[in-house]
Amino acid sequence: MVRFFLTFLVVLAVLFGFELTPWAQDWFVRPWTDALAAISADIVRWFDPQVIAHGNILRSSRNGFAVAIEAGCNGVEATIVLVAAVLAFPAPWWRKLVGLAVGILAVQGLNIVRVISLFYLGQWNFDAFEFAHRYVWQALIMLDVLIVWLLWVRTLPRGPALAPA
Amino acid sequence: MAASPGRFILRVAAWLPPAFLLWYIAAPLLAWPVALLTAAVAKIGFSSIIEGVEQQGRMLTIVSTLKSTLASTQNAASGVLSVDLNPGLYSFGFPMLVALTLAARQPQMLRTLLLGYVVLTPFVSWGLVAEFLKQVAFDAGPAVASQAGFTPAQREAIAFAYQFGTLILPAAAPAVFWVLTHRRFLGEFANRGADTLAGGQ
Numbered sequence: 062m063v064r065f066f067l068t069f070l071v072v073l074a075v076l077f078g079f080e081l082t083p084w085a086q087d088w089f090v091r092p093w094t095d096a097l098a099a100i101s102a103d104i105v106r107w108f109d110p111q112v113i114a115h116g117n118i119l120r121s122s123r124n125g126f127a128v129a130i131e132a133g134c135n136g137v138e139a140t141i142v143l144v145a146a147v148l149a150f151p152a153p154w155w156r157k158l159v160g161l162a163v164g165i166l167a168v169q170g171l172n173i174v175r176v177i178s179l180f181y182l183g184q185w186n187f188d189a190f191e192f193a194h195r196y197v198w199q200a201l202i203m204l205d206v207l208i209v210w211l212l213w214v215r216t217l218p219r220g221p222a223l224a225p226a
Numbered sequence: 227m228a229a230s231p232g233r234f235i236l237r238v239a240a241w242l243p244p245a246f247l248l249w250y251i252a253a254p255l256l257a258w259p260v261a262l263l264t265a266a267v268a269k270i271g272f273s274s275i276i277e278g279v280e281q282q283g284r285m286l287t288i289v290s291t292l293k294s295t296l297a298s299t300q301n302a303a304s305g306v307l308s309v310d311l312n313p314g315l316y317s318f319g320f321p322m323l324v325a326l327t328l329a330a331r332q333p334q335m336l337r338t339l340l341l342g343y344v345v346l347t348p349f350v351s352w353g354l355v356a357e358f359l360k361q362v363a364f365d366a367g368p369a370v371a372s373q374a375g376f377t378p379a380q381r382e383a384i385a386f387a388y389q390f391g392t393l394i395l396p397a398a399a400p401a402v403f404w405v406l407t408h409r410r411f412l413g414e415f416a417n418r419g420a421d422t423l424a425g426g427q
């Protein structure tokens with residue numbers, strides 16, 4: 062357990078430090094954030110055709126309301142936590158890869174739900190938007206990470222890593 | 227015996243709304259120890275730039291020793307820089323910890339939650355101090371930043387501490403604490419899965 066915890070912290074710090082580099086921001090974080098806005102707009106247009114994406118901004122041309130997807134709202138940090146937890150846990154590499162693929166899909170899928178829900182919550186009530194944006198969705202995304210990781214651990218063969226001391 | 231994943235997730239979902247409601251109502255009370263710890267950190271580590279920490283309800287204000295604008299031959303220096311901070315931005319993981327702990331139904335839940343609050347409070351202070359330093363170093367303008375006299379390396383460290391304290395710690399620290407304090411529950415949870423994988427029950 063100690064080894065898992067220390068490995069988790071090291072991988073987390075390294076990945077987060079890498080995410081903050083200008084190279085990672087230019088080649089990964091900003092393109093991914095823009096893609097997230099575009100995917101969210103594509104989904105929303107199924108039932109609300111007056112929504113457009115421009116860069117990292119999701120905007121309603123009906124009432125002008127817009128949300129900008131910034132750091133912390135693009136799911137990148139939650140994904141980094143998941144990647145660190147999966148990589149640090151003792152398991153065969155193929156199981157780690159499967160866990161990462163499914164887990165990242167689950168985290169980013171819920172993050173799209175977050176973006177879209179906040180987009181409409183903000184049009185309805187700005188106080189509710191602020192509360193959900195600042196507190197509730199942040200916790201829900203990390204809960205998603207934790208539950209995805211727990212379910213992945215559950216699929217692993219019996220091991221001593223989490224056994225009580 | 228550990229819960230099935232579905233039941234556990236449902237219990238977490240059921241506990242989350244009341245946990246958030248209680249956390250929001252109790253925010254002024256929960257912020258009091260945070261204010262005390264932040265004031266202690268300021269006194270020990272940043273006494274040259276922080277005058278004090280004040281609490282107003284759920285909000286904290288860090289009062290600096292730095293002048294908002296420098297004195298010139300035409301104008302006297304104006305008042306000191308104060309930064310209003312919201313501890314809730316760094317403690318929203320506590321209701322998540324409450325929901326997870328109550329859903330896991332392990333012995334000594336209250337003790338775990340009290341320990342969790344004690345363990346997580348320094349991370350909240352980290353976020354508050356880092357946000358204050360970020361304001362001084364980057365947002366309040368060159369007149370303020372020059373009084374603080376941060377070196378380039380210190381500015382980099384402040385930027386990293388702020389980003390880590392904002393984007394990672396508030397959500398990840400409670401989750402890690404819960405994992406570390408629920409190893410028996412997680413062991414049962416994982417082993418049941420292993421039995422299923424091996425063709426058992």
